[in-house]
Amino acid sequence: MDLSAINPVLLIASLMVAATPLLLAAVGELVVEKAGVLNLGVEGMMIVGAIAGFATAVESGSPLLGFVVAAIAGAALSTLFAILTQFAQANQVASGLSLTLFGLGLSALMGQSYVGIKPPQMQDIHFPLLSDLPVVGPILFTHDIILYFGIALTAAIWAVLKYSRVGLILRAVGENHDAAHALGYKVLRIRVLAILFGGACAGMGGAYISLIRVPQWTEGMTAGIGWIALALVVFASWKPWRVLLGAYLFGGVTVVQLNLQAAGVAIPVEYLAMSPYLITIVVLVILSADKSSAPAALGRNFHASR
Amino acid sequence: MKLTKLLTGAAMALGLATSAMAEDKTKVGFVYVGPVGDGGWTYEHDQGRKAVVAEFGDKVETVYVENVAEGPDAERVITQMALQGADLIFTTSFGYMDPTINVAKKFPNVKFEHATGYKRADNVSTYSARFYEGRAVQGTIAGHMTKSNIVGYIGSYPIPEVIRGINSAYLHAKKVNPDVTFKIVWAFTWFDPAKEADAAKVLIEQGADVILQHTDSTAPQAAAQAAGNVITFGQASDMAEYGPLPRVSSIIDNWAPYYIARTKAVMDGTWTSVDTWDGIGPGMVGIGEISDAVPAEVKAEALALKDAIANGSYHPFTGPINKQDGSAWLADGEIADDGTLAGMNFFVEGIEGDIPQ
Structure with missing residues (x-):
């Protein structure tokens, strides 16, 4: 066993990278669920975002443009879900699942000619002075812009949901759509916008995997991160900061366990391999002891005539 | 009485129908553990399938299912294939072993071929390639090329095939470089690009400048390329798009000749249950072009070793x-x-760490 082989600075820096796709997808889904819609298609939207962003970045040479297109592609796919569930009144669970299956197939088709290509690299931001600080510099101030965007987005969603009128309306729609409708709010319009926002976030999360974390395109490369994002929202009791904590814990423990394995720590590998799931769940369950509950109208379709 | 008659009639009609179909076309099924676009393991099996189609043209019909999870799901997929009239089914991952045996019991007239396993039956063959021969060549190059004397190894599951590869690579790296050490990370997956990339990054951060992988995607290659000054080897497929650096060579699985021979055997009615385990010699394991990043004398030594094994x-x-x-x-x-x-379920002397049990 040789713990000195683990460089804590590099470790923390790489755990932030590992957590970001999960964070982006999860905060997007949080907004969707706060509006009372359960979209199980996160995985599908992520992978479509991954290939759309990758293809755009390769063709245009601009990773940033890749992220923009990934967000648009994720939102476009979620439009399908919005039409099915909000206008055609289809079952949300079934629609979400089919969205995932559709997204996986569509992305494989779109990605046929992009296997084995290297995408243009996203430059890390260099903050004057701050990036040169010892320890803190490499950990906090030498990342790509999307990583900071993910944290800023979490803060913004928290502030909007908690303090703004928009947030209040969104939550009202999610808690009791009939009452919100009676008050004159456009339930469907608000929900569709929330779904689009969630799709855009998931698309960006997917592109983060294909453009920065891996970086390459491979079929099925999200490999279940969308499902973990869905679970994370529930365990985080629909609270943005807890989603951030959960994502960092999950990403963190994933990277730490690989580090411990490589350093030859005498903990059975099976325990290490399950530790990200276990620790994240345990911490978030303990935190959610305050009985915060799901949005009351979660997963229920709304129709003005009922 | 009437019902039984009806049923036998239906069964006979069904039997006639399938045998009639079998006469004009031999149906060959493939079960894959990853997507055909993984650029590695599954990609090469699918190349083998395409070779079968190219060889026999209209006389065969091939079907495949990708991304089949190892376990009960595999049993369902294999059963489905057998029900749809497949004459020969290739199940291409270690974890399909018990599902294949279980389904084979229910369909005695269908031939099964299971890759990398060790359980056989009258209608179940096993086949595998001696990847450890290729690992010996890789180990030789790795031992020469490493400057930090740390070789990182991404394992999938602790099964004999993977352990054999680690042992073979280690023995031959050690032979040319007595100071070499191996750092082994178990990913517990065949295919998860993000996790494979993370594993490669972790190993590089801990000082490894050679990455060997026994997982299916090209993600570790991309991670090594981003890190720079790290060499890798293509796994299962050539992965030439990552050459000449980081990818300096590769192990290429060549299933096509075997798949063609076995399909032919079914057509001719000469198929019997066999245990095939071929290496570099018969051509089931290929060594990909050694790139110019490797010094000429190291390349010559590696090729000499390859020839001696062949x-x-x-x-x-x-x-x-x-x-x-x-x-x-x-x-x-x-x-x-x-x-x-x-x-094989043990490491050889000198490797640190335990095999997960």
Whole structure:
């Protein structure tokens, strides 16, 4: 066993990278669920975002443009879900699942000619002075812009949901759509916008995997991160900061366990391999002891005539 | 009485229908553990399938299912294929072993071929390639090329095939570089690009400048490329798009000749249950072009080793070799028997860390 082989600075820096796709997808889904819609298609939207962003970045040479297109592609796919569930009144669970299956197939088709290509690299931001600080510099101030965007987005969603009128309306729609409708709010319009926002976030999360974390395109490369994002929202009791904590814990423990394995720590590998799931769940369950509950109208379709 | 008659009639009609179909077309099914676009393991199996189509044209019909999870899901998929009239089914991952055997019991007239397993039946063959021969070549190059003397190894599952590869690579790296150490990370997946990339990054951060992988995607290649000054080897497929650096060579699985031969055997009615385990010699394992990033004398040494293995004058597991705990395994000059190799569940002396049980 040789713990000195683990460089804590590099470790923390790489755990932030590992957590970001999960964070982006999860905060997007949080907004969707706060509006009372359960979209199980996160995985599908992520992978479509991954290939759309990758293809755009390769063709245009601009990773940033890749992220923009990934967000648009994720939102476009979620439009399908919005039409099915909000206008055609289809079952949300079934629609979400089919969205995932559709997204996986569509992305494989779109990605046929992009296997084995290297995408243009996203430059890390260099903050004057701050990036040169010892320890803190490499950990906090030498990342790509999307990583900071993910944290800023979490803060913004928290502030909007908690303090703004928009947030209040969104939550009202999610808690009791009939009452919100009676008050004159456009339930469907608000929900569709929330779904689009969630799709855009998931698309960006997917592109983060294909453009920065891996970086390459491979079929099925999200490999279940969308499902973990869905679970994370529930365990985080629909609270943005807890989603951030959960994502960092999950990403963190994933990277730490690989580090411990490589350093030859005498903990059975099976325990290490399950530790990200276990620790994240345990911490978030303990935190959610305050009985915060799901949005009351979660997963229920709304129709003005009922 | 009436019902039984009806049923037998239906069964006979069904039997006639299937045998009539079998006459014009042989249906061959493939079950894949990953997507065909993984650029590695599954990609090469699918190349084999395409070779079967190219060889027999209209006389065969092939079907495949990708991304089949190992376990109960596999049993469902294989059963489905057998029900749809497949005459020959290739199941291409270790974890399909028990599902394949279970389904084969229910369909005695369908032939099954299971890759990398060890359980056979009258209608179940097993086939695998001696990847450890390729690992010996990789280990030789890795031992010469590493400057930090740390070689990172991404393992999938702790099964004999993977352990054999680690042992073979280690023995041959050690032979040319006594100071070399292996850092092994178990990913517990065949295919998860994000996790594979993370594993490669972790190993590089801990000082490894050579990454060997036994997982299916090209993600570790991309991670090594981003890190710079790290060399890798293509796994299962050439992965030439990552050459000349980081990818300096590769192990290429070549299933096409075997798939064609077995399909032919079914057509001719000569199919019998066999256990095939071929290596570099018969061409089931190929060594990808060694790139110019490798010094000429190292390349020559690696190719000489490859030739010696191919013509049978050298076996990668030739004694003296001790097990990890120091107990003797092979005496001087003794060659490992296939049975021990097939069930290998121990590291050789010098490798640190335990195999997850």
